[in-house]
Amino acid sequence: MPTIVVHVMPKPEILDPQGKAVGAALPRLGFEGFASVRQGKRFELTVDGDVTQELLAQARDAAETMLSNPVIEDVVAVEVVD
Amino acid sequence: MPTIVVHVMPKPEILDPQGKAVGAALPRLGFEGFASVRQGKRFELTVDGDVTQELLAQARDAAETMLSNPVIEDVVAVEVVD
Numbered sequence: 001m002p003t004i005v006v007h008v009m010p011k012p013e014i015l016d017p018q019g020k021a022v023g024a025a026l027p028r029l030g031f032e033g034f035a036s037v038r039q040g041k042r043f044e045l046t047v048d049g050d051v052t053q054e055l056l057a058q059a060r061d062a063a064e065t066m067l068s069n070p071v072i073e074d075v076v077a078v079e080v081v082d
Numbered sequence: 083m084p085t086i087v088v089h090v091m092p093k094p095e096i097l098d099p100q101g102k103a104v105g106a107a108l109p110r111l112g113f114e115g116f117a118s119v120r121q122g123k124r125f126e127l128t129v130d131g132d133v134t135q136e137l138l139a140q141a142r143d144a145a146e147t148m149l150s151n152p153v154i155e156d157v158v159a160v161e162v163v164d
Contacts, residue, residue, distance in 0.1 A: 001117065004116075007124055008124075009124065009126065019125070019126075022125065022148070022149065025148065026144060026148070029144070029147075029148060031140050031141075031143070031144045031148070032140070033129065033130070033131075033137050033140065034086075034127045034128065034129060034141075035083065035128045035129060035130045036127075036128045037125060037126065037127050037128070038125070038126045038128075039123060039124070039125055039126075040123070040124040040125075040126070041121060041122070041123060041124060042089055042090070042091065042121070042122040042123060042124040043101070043104065043119060043120070043121055043122075044091065044101075044119065044120045044121075044122070045116045045118075045119050046116065046117045046118045046119070046120075047115065047116060047117060048115070048117045049115075055115050058113050058114075058115065059113075059116075061113070062108060062111075062113045065111075066104070066107065066108070066111060066113070067104065
């Protein structure tokens with residue numbers, strides 16, 4: 001079944017405590033060489049049938065209004081896989 | 083700066099209450115045509131300098147051992163952007 005994947009990340013100017021915690025833990029566990037970490041969300045919307053342009057527009061709309069909080073998050077990509 | 087993006091999703095056999103909640107809310111808000119929703123995580127690891135094969139291997143290792151819980155989650159992709 002085709003899937004629409006929506007990628008949501010905290011806006012660059014917004015503090016991301018989860019990402020900061022992960023970023024601080026990496027070197028403690030021996031993973032060196034990463035400057036910073038940001039944590040966001042990935043949604044997989046499974047589609048019955050074909051992904052029409054209309055459905056993709058709906059997914060983009062849902063991504064902006066429901067899957068992300070536009071005050072603190074950006075929808076960085078909406079893509080079709082499969 | 084180059085970024086390594088790690089995509090983590092709940093395993094297919096694991097219940098995903100967040101995704102279920104989003105999936106149930108979509109039609110109530112007028113978004114029709116989506117069969118189901120799963121919610122996972124997206125990590126952006128910023129790298130100082132070049133992404134070497136060694137660093138990418140470290141990122142894969144961190145993805146499997148720290149960024150995901152292998153009991154309930156799958157690392158679906160580790161990719162370099164920028």
